[in-house]
Amino acid sequence: MQKISVVxxxxxxxxxxxxxxxxxxxxxxxxxxxxxxxKSEIDAYIEHHLQDSHDFTLWSDGEKxxxxxxxxxxxxxxxxxxxxxxxxxxxxxxxxxxxxxFYKLDHGKIYKTDAEGTITYDEDxxxxxxxxxxxxxxxxxxxxxxxxxxxxxxxxxxxKSYKKGDLPTGFGRVLEPLVIYVRDEIAIPNIGKEKHRxxxxxxxxxxxxxxxxxxxxxxxxxxxVTGNIAITVCLALFxxxxxxxxxxxxxxxxxxxxxxxPVLMKIVLMPIxxxxxxxxxxxxxxxxxxxxxxxxxxxxxxIALIFTAQNIYVMTPVSLLLTIFISVIELLVAFLxxxxxxxxxxxxxxxxxxxxxHH
Amino acid sequence: xxxxxxxxSFGLFFWQALILLVLLFLLRKYAWxxxxxxxxxxxxxIKNALESAEAARKEMQxxxxxxxxxxxxxxxxxxxxxxxxxxxxxxxxxxxKAEAQTxxxxxxxxxxxxxxxxxxxxxxxxKSQVAGLSVEIxxxxxRKELADKDKQLALVESMLGDVTLN
Numbered sequence: 001m002q003k004i005s006v007v008x009x010x011x012x013x014x015x016x017x018x019x020x021x022x023x024x025x026x027x028x029x030x031x032x033x034x035x036x037x038x039k040s041e042i043d044a045y046i047e048h049h050l051q052d053s054h055d056f057t058l059w060s061d062g063e064k065x066x067x068x069x070x071x072x073x074x075x076x077x078x079x080x081x082x083x084x085x086x087x088x089x090x091x092x093x094x095x096x097x098x099x100x101x102f103y104k105l106d107h108g109k110i111y112k113t114d115a116e117g118t119i120t121y122d123e124d125x126x127x128x129x130x131x132x133x134x135x136x137x138x139x140x141x142x143x144x145x146x147x148x149x150x151x152x153x154x155x156x157x158x159x160k161s162y163k164k165g166d167l168p169t170g171f172g173r174v175l176e177p178l179v180i181y182v183r184d185e186i187a188i189p190n191i192g193k194e195k196h197r198x199x200x201x202x203x204x205x206x207x208x209x210x211x212x213x214x215x216x217x218x219x220x221x222x223x224x225v226t227g228n229i230a231i232t233v234c235l236a237l238f239x240x241x242x243x244x245x246x247x248x249x250x251x252x253x254x255x256x257x258x259x260x261x262p263v264l265m266k267i268v269l270m271p272i273x274x275x276x277x278x279x280x281x282x283x284x285x286x287x288x289x290x291x292x293x294x295x296x297x298x299x300x301x302x303i304a305l306i307f308t309a310q311n312i313y314v315m316t317p318v319s320l321l322l323t324i325f326i327s328v329i330e331l332l333v334a335f336l337x338x339x340x341x342x343x344x345x346x347x348x349x350x351x352x353x354x355x356x357x358h359h
Numbered sequence: 360x361x362x363x364x365x366x367x368s369f370g371l372f373f374w375q376a377l378i379l380l381v382l383l384f385l386l387r388k389y390a391w392x393x394x395x396x397x398x399x400x401x402x403x404x405i406k407n408a409l410e411s412a413e414a415a416r417k418e419m420q421x422x423x424x425x426x427x428x429x430x431x432x433x434x435x436x437x438x439x440x441x442x443x444x445x446x447x448x449x450x451x452x453x454x455x456k457a458e459a460q461t462x463x464x465x466x467x468x469x470x471x472x473x474x475x476x477x478x479x480x481x482x483x484x485x486k487s488q489v490a491g492l493s494v495e496i497x498x499x500x501x502r503k504e505l506a507d508k509d510k511q512l513a514l515v516e517s518m519l520g521d522v523t524l525n
Contacts, residue, residue, distance in 0.1 A: 052371055075370075126365070134370040141374045148382045155390035162397035166404070179394055200395055201387035209382070229363050230372040238379060 042304040046297060050224050051108040052140045054086040058221070067091050072142060076103070078112065078132035086136070103132070110134050140231065143223045147212050155179075155208075182207050182342065190346035195353050199346070202242055206235060207342040214292060214334030218327065226337070227292035229285070236285035239345040244277070247352035280348050284341060291337050295330040299323055 057069035071087035078101060088096035092105035095117035103110050104117045111119055111129035120128045158172040158179075168176050182204050187196040213225045225231055253259060255273040258266050302323045309315030505511045 051366070052368060134368065135373060136370055137374070138368075138371060140371055141378070144375060144378050148378060151382065152385060152390070155386060155394065159390045159393035159397075162393060166397070166401050176394075176398075180398065183395070183398075197395070201383060201391045204391055205379075205383050205386050209379070228368075228371065229366055230368045231375050233367065234372050234375040234379065237376075 039308060042301075042308065046300045046304070048108070049222055049300060050227060050293060050296060052138045052228060053108055054089065054105065054110070054136055054138055055091065056139050056142060057091070060091070072139065073137045074103075074110070075135040075137065076110065076132045077135060082132075110136075139223060140225045140228055143213070143216060143221075143225050144231075147209060147216065147225075150212065151205075151208055178208075179204060186339070186343050186346050190343070190350035191353060192350065198246070199242065199349050202238070203342050203346055206238070206345060207338050210235070210288065210341055211335060211338035214338060215331075217292060217296065218330060218334065224292070224296055226288055227296055229289050232285040232289040235288070235341065236281035239284060239348060240277070240281040242345075243281075243348045243352045246349060248355075250355065251352045280344075284344055288337050288341055291333055295326075295333055298326050299330065302326060 054074055055067075055069055055071045057067050059069075060067040071085045074082075074084050074086050074088075074096075076082040076098075080099075082098050082101065084096065084098050088094070088098075089103075089105045095113060095115065096103045097115070102113050102115055102117065104113045104119060105111075106119050106127050106129075109127070110132060111127050112132055113119060113129055122128050154171065154175060157170075158168055158175050161168040161170075161172045167173075183196070183200060186207070187200055187203050190196075191199060210226055213223075213231075217224055217226060255277065256270055258269045258273065261269065302319050305319040305322075306312060306316050309319075505514070
């Protein structure tokens with residue numbers, strides 16, 4: 001009963017966010033981005049949105065060339081640490097000069113250029129300029145930090161509320177069943193009752209981290225963190241290393257010298273099994289990345305229908321209805337992907353730590 | 360694939376890894392551990408409470424059974440006492456009845472004896488009175504009869520005749 005009401009609260013919350021999202025995106029497109037109305041421009045706009053960015057832009061006016069948002073610190077390693085504000089780039093329109101070095105933004109990436117900001121391209125339209133190591137606090141890093149603070153407040157608060165009494169109060173009542181859900185439905189069935197405790201911290205952190213980021217991706221803030229390959233690679237690597245480092249003897253035996261098969265098969269199986277340990281986290285990272293990216297692309301494309309349509313009065317309601325429909329599905333996907341990532345992580349860990357006493 | 364690799368930002372990866380590590384460490388220490396501990400404690404508490412409730416229920420049942428048994432015993436005892444009392448009452452009544460009967464019989468017998476003796480005395484008295492009266496009457500009769508000689512002789516004669524007959 002409680003689980004249902006929790007789901008309902010989240011559904012309502014997310015619906016509100018989604019509707020805000022729609023309004024905001026419409027406003028963004030309709031009023032401010034008057035120039036984005038051809039197919040190639042829409043493609044570029046969507047691609048731009050999917051990428052990380054060096055400043056936190058809330059909306060921009062394409063015609064006037066104004067951007068509302070705030071700049072973020074750029075940190076480069078280029079023969080020494082270079083730290084400056086991203087406002088120097090003026091959203092990629094100007095060349096930033098730092099310590100007699102010139103940098104320019106091109107498609108969300110920082111290149112070293114000359115004073116005029118010339119960027120040379122090869123035949124595949126890839127910039128050939130030198131790319132300095134970029135450790136900037138980008139929009140995604142800021143979002144991650146916000147999520148960290150949010151999670152710390154939420155679950156720190158929940159932890160604190162247990163000091164006062166056995167039952168949590170306020171928002172903790174929503175969070176507690178979710179924590180129990182992760183423990184009872186994800187961790188214990190896959191890892192087992194005796195061993196699950198050690199991995200609960202990672203599973204809970206990853207579950208809520210991905211879920212909150214997925215939900216934030218549906219807000220009009222226009223962030224796309226879990227749809228960024230670097231993020232999913234990092235998350236999957238965590239799962240990979242935790243799995244390998246907590247694996248027991250039987251797990252390694254099954255990989256390097258599979259018991260119960262002929263010697264020749266053992267030799268054949270070894271590379272396959274070693275590759276298998278890598279494909280598991282690879283599937284994790286691609287699944288999360290692809291699902292979230294696809295969701296963002298579909299929603300933005302549906303909204304873009306309004307601007308490419310010949311008959312705007314017919315297309316607008318159709319596009320809105322479709323967008324709402326897909327948004328609701330995306331809401332489910334936001335949870336589902338967090339669940340699947342955590343579930344599979346737990347499964348892989350479970351496989352690595354389980355006792356093979358059935359041989 | 361080429362685009363994916365191109366899109367991969369090492370800086371973002373670096374920050375994500377660093378932040379996730381810090382987040383994992385902090386949350387584990389300040390959130391997950393206390394939360395999971397409290398959840399475990401609470402679940403243990405609930406389990407214990409349920410168990411003790413069950414034990415209390417059994418205890419209660421035992422107590423109730425005891426009570427029932429004691430009540431039954433008391434009831435049986437009461438019944439026995441009542442029965443005894445009734446018996447006693449009946450005995451007492453019977454005893455009293457018998458005693459009264461004998462007493463009454465005695466009184467009746469005494470009365471009868473008194474009546475008999477009174478009767479005897481009365482009869483005796485009557486006899487003596489009748490005898491006196493008869494003697495007086497006889498004396499008077501005799502005096503009157505024996506006023507003349509002939510009649511005396513005749514009487515003697517008849518008396519003598521009787522004696523002879525005897």
